[in-house]
Amino acid sequence: MSSIKIELRQEDLNKIHEICDSFNNEPLELINILHRTQEHFGYLPAEVQEAIADKLNISTAQVYGVVTFYSFFTMTPKGKHPISICMGTACYVRGAEKVLDEFKKELAIQVGQTTPDGKFSLSSLRCVGACGLAPVVLVGNKTYGRVAPDDVKVILKEYE
């Protein structure tokens, strides 16, 4: 028996069922279903994965495997302002790691985590196709180019 308490509100369960139904409960559509579900909930907590597995009649281990394989999926809620630092080759060689370290220091969180006040979350991604602007940082939908470690404080200030 699962040690994780699978508790969901009826409306959330209905939403998950609605998404699964829209893909005919087809296990091969799991990735698309997870996309849509994460779009709705913002993240994919254990109980949501359990509900999807149950509806598609596949094992939770399989759902969890897909969720942890793709870096796009997350099991922790994103902050109000999700920050992504590009770690693609171009950004990396132009100092993205130092920028990332500065964000970690300023926010006191690691990659994949969210600040306790729920304001910021930190993630790294691979190439946003703006290599000319390297290193690139995304906050929500806003793009910042040629970011230096010193700019980090300034960027964060915009969202205070």
Place this chain on the structure above:
Amino acid sequence: METIKITIDNKQVEVEKGTTILDAARKMGIDIPTLCHMRLDDLNIENKPGGCRICVVEVQGRKNLSPACITKCDNGAVIRTHTPRVMNARRTVMEFILSDHPKDCLICPKSGTCDLQDMAHRLGIREIPGQEIAAMSTYRKDTSPSIIRELDKCIMCRRCEMMCNDIQTVGAIGAFNRGFMAAVGPAYEQNLEYSPCTYCGQCVAVCPTGALTEVDHTRDVLRAIVDPAKTVVVQTAPAVRAALGEEFGMKPGTLVTGKLVTALKELGFDYVFDTDFAADLTIMEEGTEFLNRLKKFLNGDKNANIPILTSCCPGWVNFFEHNYPDLKDVPSTAKSPQQMFGAIAKSYFAEKININRKDMVVVSIMPCLAKKYESQRPEFAVDGNPDVDYSISTRELANFIRQANIDFVNLPESDFDRPLGESTGAAVIFGNTGGVIEAAVRTAYVLYTGKKLNRLDFTELRGMEGVRQATIDFDGFPLNIGIAHGLGNARKLLDEVKAGRSKFHAIEVMACPGGCIGGGGQPLHHGDSSILKARAAAIYEEDRNKPIRLSHENPYIIQLYNEFLGEPNSEKAHHLLHTHYFDKKAKIIVKQ
């Protein structure tokens, strides 16, 4: 059949179109090393993710080396299996795998039977470049009632994942994470005991490293033996005698029943008994239950719970409790032979030798890992004192015998003690798929028809096919029998029962492919299915050699009913020998 001509290591051969390089080479007697690949012929079990790259070979005209296990031969292909380039590549692959593998071989439970260790030896690896600076992926160790997981030792061959998902359809474990941190385990990296794991142990049976092993209880058993206040009683399952010899270099399929008894006596057990006695008892209880249900069914009772499902296999019991809780009244309520034995040993036999059940320790030797969990189920204890104290596997027993300096191969033979050591041929075949139902058919036929059986071998119930069916003539009544081994096969029959479409009157299910002879606690088969077939043949040989081959003719069973239980399915028998099942399916709770 379309054939093609290929050349491997300068030798020409004709093979069927679609044959892999690995199979073609094996057919020619060329042994290409493999690590992740594993196949059990006859059981339709194959793992070939092409992931480890140990089996690479050179194919003329191809730029890259090709993995032999997943590359099909092209007509006219010229293949070389051990060029310097191939040998270098294999070494490099192995060095990479070992760079992220603990080096505690000396104290690893898999040491000596580890495929990875063997491969390192075969490829002559003497150093692992860069290992001083390389980080290792680390995971916490997880101990469940039956199975220990040490994922630091996982090499992502994915054999366990294939067994758990494709063959058993249990879905307790799956691959998670990616790259360096990838491993196989339950969802959310929880402990195995919170997953739908059935403890069938098939993951352990195929793991090439020490990542998956069984919980070792041999030291607890030794402590009980040396404790003068304890009377230690041991029972051995049928499948153990057909496999234990392999651990001592004997040919697969060698029956070692007599040596096994001598070894257990030398180890210091006070009474050496046989689970087969309890298997005969199971037939009395389950057979009677079946005939009662059948009578109701033939009288038109819709709630007669036909087909009856066997309940001897604890992996199977766990499976339906997790996956088919709505059918939990369909299996027989008879306990498994292991638990029947424990219940009788600590009541009937304890009374006979005039000791308190608390001063008796019951140890079972099982081909199985689920038996460990089963013996710890709270419903199989009286005031916290379990009916079976320790369940150890065939492998653990072999280890115990080695530690005790016992020269197993040259041991003389001896007989089981009485009264719980006497058994019939019907009990022995419990170890094979189809055996329980054959034993039940033998006795049920006699009880149902009141006639003598003119044949004892029901060969139509035997074999290695995953799902089998046969109709037995019960004096004019056609009795439909279904048999499944491997939980994925069981699921097929269960779905029919659930949908009300099953035509069977009785179904036997064994969780492990081949039945108990292929159990998760048996000597490792290393992907050689001929070993399983040899064990199965040995079990039938033991049956043929037994003077009594019908459970209800076992004189000590008759005595047990006369002196103690009354009759099959009596109130006392129900209390001691029957159980009930639980709904273990994970539930989604709606928050108010």
